[in-house]
Amino acid sequence: DPNIKVYYDSTLSRAVNINSEVNKRISKSLLHLEDYVTMSKIRRESSFYLSIASSRPI
Structure with missing residues (x-):
């Protein structure tokens, strides 16, 4: 299902963004x-x- 893939990709990029933000604060x-x-x-x-x-x- 392409919708699941889009959702997964956006979730993944959001996780990466959050992770880099956390790393900056750390x-x-x-x-x-x-x-x-x-x-x-x-x-x-x-x-x-x-x-x-x-x-x-x-």
Whole structure:
């Protein structure tokens, strides 16, 4: 169906545009973003270990 192809192409180009816009914003605030990523990674790992510890019988 050509309509689906047109829709897919426009969605794809919109995604690419959004992605490049996001990249521009990220490069402006890169250090801040790296801190945020590190913190969220640490938080995710700690909650993961907490869930393992709480599910394991003592």
